[in-house]
Amino acid sequence: EPEVTQTPSHQVTQMGQEVILRCVPISNHLYFYWYRQILGQKVEFLVSFYNNEISEKSEIFDDQFSVERPDGSNFTLKIRSTKLEDSAMYFCASTTDQIFYGYTFGSGTRLTVV
Amino acid sequence: SQKIEQNSEALNIQEGKTATLTCNYTNYSPAYLQWYRQDPGRGPVFLLLIRENEKEKRKERLKVTFDTTLKQSLFHITASQPADSATYLCALEDSNYQLIWGAGTKLIIKP
Numbered sequence: 001e002p003e004v005t006q007t008p009s010h011q012v013t014q015m016g017q018e019v020i021l022r023c024v025p026i027s028n029h030l031y032f033y034w035y036r037q038i039l040g041q042k043v044e045f046l047v048s049f050y051n052n053e054i055s056e057k058s059e060i061f062d063d064q065f066s067v068e069r070p071d072g073s074n075f076t077l078k079i080r081s082t083k084l085e086d087s088a089m090y091f092c093a094s095t096t097d098q099i100f101y102g103y104t105f106g107s108g109t110r111l112t113v114v
Numbered sequence: 115s116q117k118i119e120q121n122s123e124a125l126n127i128q129e130g131k132t133a134t135l136t137c138n139y140t141n142y143s144p145a146y147l148q149w150y151r152q153d154p155g156r157g158p159v160f161l162l163l164i165r166e167n168e169k170e171k172r173k174e175r176l177k178v179t180f181d182t183t184l185k186q187s188l189f190h191i192t193a194s195q196p197a198d199s200a201t202y203l204c205a206l207e208d209s210n211y212q213l214i215w216g217a218g219t220k221l222i223i224k225p
Contacts, residue, residue: 004157033213043158043203043215056211091157102148102160103213110155 002026006092006106013082013113021077021109023092032075033093033103034067036060043091049075082113116141116208120216127194127223135189135219137204143182144206149189152201152218161202162189194223 005024013019025032034046047057047067054067066078075094079086089110093103117140127133137147146165150158164171164180164187171178177190191198201218208214 035213042217043205045212045214048211058212089155093157099146099165100163102150102163103158104160105157108155108157 002104004092004094004104004106006109008109009107010110011112013111015084015113016081019079019082019111021090021111023075023077023106024073025075025092025094026104027073029094029096029104031095031097032069034077035091035093036088037091038088046077084113087111087113116144116206116214118204118206118214118216120204121219122217124220124222127221129194129196129223129225131194133191133194133198133221133223135202135221137187137189137216139185139206142209143185147180147187147204147206149178149187150203150205152203158203191221196223196225199223
């Protein structure tokens with residue numbers, strides 16, 4: 001069964017450093033997403049991406065965040081200057097049509113900012 | 115804004131029985147509602163999607179209902195097994211086309 005692949009599985013970074021989280025969505029999917037989940041809390045929407053541009057973003061997704069699909073397969077989330085409160089699991093997801101099908105999530109990247 | 119409520123307490127069910135989990139929302143009825151399973155340290159796994167014009171959806175031992183009058187969805191697992199133990203999440207799209215999530219209900223199936 002096709003999978004969404006995320007790397008790295010765990011990233012430790014110092015506060016103020018830039019991090020790039022990487023995702024390879026399922027190849028025939030059209031819609032791509034980033035979500036985060038702080039330990040013990042709800043899954044939170046960050047951003048959706050379609051047709052090579054951001055379609056929706058949440059209040060969490062401020063100027064410190066950016067996404068990119070540099071080629072036909074990778075989808076990245078960049079955090080420019082990490083803060084302690086950015087520590088969370090970051091999940092990438094993709095779907096072919098969100099109205100008829102659910103989302104396929106990756107296993108996540110656990111980001112720890114120290 | 116739209117809010118989702120799921121039972122925050124863990125649900126303990128004897129193996130072989132039917133587990134029923136509840137998802138309530140507060141505002142307008144979404145076009146569709148989704149249920150996911152999440153295991154510790156893992157990403158959510160999609161289980162079922164039900165649209166507003168559907169009353170019920172089934173997949174193997176799983177059944178989801180959607181009552182737009184009550185603003186509620188019920189998720190049932192019949193003939194439950196210890197391997198069904200996980201956290202089950204309800205999610206729906208808000209007015210900004212963003213998927214919002216319940217906190218999840220932890221289900222424990224005891225042998």
